[in-house]
Amino acid sequence: MTKLAIIQLLKKDKWVLPYFKRYKVALVTALALGFLTFFCSVALMFNSGFLISKSASLPSNILLVYIPIVLTRTFGIGRPLFRYLERLTSHHWVLKMTSSLRKRLYLALEQDAVFLKNRVRLGDIMGILSQDINYLQNLYLRTIFPTIIAWICYFCIIVLLGFVSLSFALLVSGYLLIVLLVVPFLSLSINGERETQMKEMKAELYRDVTDNVLGVSDWIFSQRGKDYVTKHEESEAKLQEIQSKVKRFNNRRAFLTDAFFGILVLFVLIWSSSTFHGNHGGSANWIAAFVLAVFPISEIFSGLATASQEVTTYSDSIRRLNDLPQTTDATSNHLEVPERFDLMINELSFSYEHKSVLNQLSLVIPQGQKLAILGPSGSGKSTLLTLIRGDLAPQEGSVLIDGHKISDFGETISDMISVIQQSPYLFNTSILNNVRLGNEKASVEEVWSALEKVGLKEMVSSLPKGLETLVDEAGLRFSGGERHRMALARILLQDCPIVLLDEPTLGLDPITEMDLLDTVMKTLDGKTIIWVTHHLKGVSMVDQVIFLEKGKLTMSGSPQDLLQTNERYRQLKRIDDGEDTVSIS
Known part of the structure; x- marks a missing residue:
């Protein structure tokens, strides 16, 4: 150029x-x-x-x-x-x-x-x-x-x-x-061409390092840590070679x-x-x-x-x-929070590298409904939550709230939808600051009230510094159930009408799991709950159950109706209760 x-x-x-x-x-x-x-x-x-x-x-x-x-x-x-x-x-x-x-x-x-x-x-x-x-x-x-x-x-x-x-x-x-x-x-x-190559290589290194740091657990679990280091060193060597030519x-x-x-x-x-x-x-x-x-x-x-x-x-x-998305300084282009929060999913499709995950999925979730989403690994459960949250854009179809696309709400979407992940993250600061992430303006009394609703008030009160007790990085000083309850307290302070639960009980023992689910359902009563789970423990607490398989809806209904009318659901229930050994996936 x-x-x-x-x-x-x-x-x-x-x-x-x-x-x-x-x-x-x-x-x-x-x-x-x-x-x-x-x-x-x-x-x-x-x-x-x-x-x-x-x-x-x-x-x-x-x-x-x-x-x-x-x-x-x-x-x-x-x-x-x-x-x-x-x-x-x-x-x-x-x-x-x-x-x-x-x-x-x-x-x-x-x-x-x-x-x-x-x-x-x-x-x-x-x-x-x-x-x-x-x-x-x-x-x-x-x-x-x-x-x-x-x-x-x-x-x-x-x-x-x-x-x-x-x-x-x-x-x-x-x-x-x-x-x-x-x-x-x-x-x-x-x-000039060498300078361009150097810049592209540096940009690629930034992308690779960022992506791989965020996904470092995948490299470790797959035992390919040395492969990543080798790949990174090769990229660095190529960059240094071009830099040497430029200097000469x-x-x-x-x-x-x-x-x-x-x-x-x-x-x-x-x-x-x-x-x-x-x-x-x-x-x-x-x-x-x-x-x-x-x-x-x-x-x-x-x-x-x-x-x-x-x-x-x-x-x-x-x-x-x-090339970055051009946005205005004002937020007037974004829709305000609507009066109702009915969710409608119309012929939703999504693929990862030509692998279809969701295929023409349609679903209606009325405001206040508690929905459980089940299905084998790779069936599209977590992808569906991501699309509802707006972190991914549908390739086909749409996700609507009160008749409006998720993307139309812009930053106001965070006032409508909150998420509890599989492993809620706690930061190395006080319990008060960790819980206040849900609402920075919340008073100390409101924080105590939220902790009481999730069953943590007594435990926190017993600590020498109470709310000012420092939380270790990632919250390792607390048990899995306590970390999830603290995350739930954040959600209560955030007070969003729609709550997404992405397998929040994964890795918990059965007693802690049922206790946490009971707390979640009671404290979030009246809100729309969309819960992705890998088994049927606690599904009797929800209003609707759907089963996804290969990106399609293969089963839906209330837990009670499915238990009476659907033989496959009864079989899955027996397997989950340990009464049957037939594979469900």
């Missing part, structure tokens, strides 16, 4: 370009200070060369070199001063811009955080936060600012040289265009660039010697001035090649930001 291509991309950009206009005063100030820094550098060397030559010619009066002495001091002070102010202004401008960019990115993603994984991977978001925004900082600091300043300086140099010698000015203009255009073009052609090319280019300006010094020396000559100084005093002025010129032009080869990474970062 060329610089013209990134200009075309910026014209359609909705993330980066607006900050050019918003902070244009600071932008112009940074560019002006950058030019003044360069001007002071060249003027300092030019004036110093003249002063040295003039002093060596034994001036008859100290006043003849007084002005060059004052100018040397002035430019000597001005160069670091303007450099500091330019860095201060440009970095302040860029950091202010990227700070606003990060805030906007957070707000854009946070509004639809519930549905985020429908559209983007978490690793991609990590890549944008860790890489892309940093690349955009470099877009300004290493490409836009230096390029604009370099071209301004280029035209100033040619114009000033034109007053001395038009022919030499034209020669220098063509010679410097090699550094301004040819070398950056070659860098972009050779190293950069080193060779830096050597050739230095040689290029060394030749320019010889050109200027030859030209100035033939142009300025005389006895005991005179016009010859200008030879050193012009020769020394070349050295600061090389400083500003030599960095353009490096900036040019990174254009492809900048364009990719801008494209990735603009």
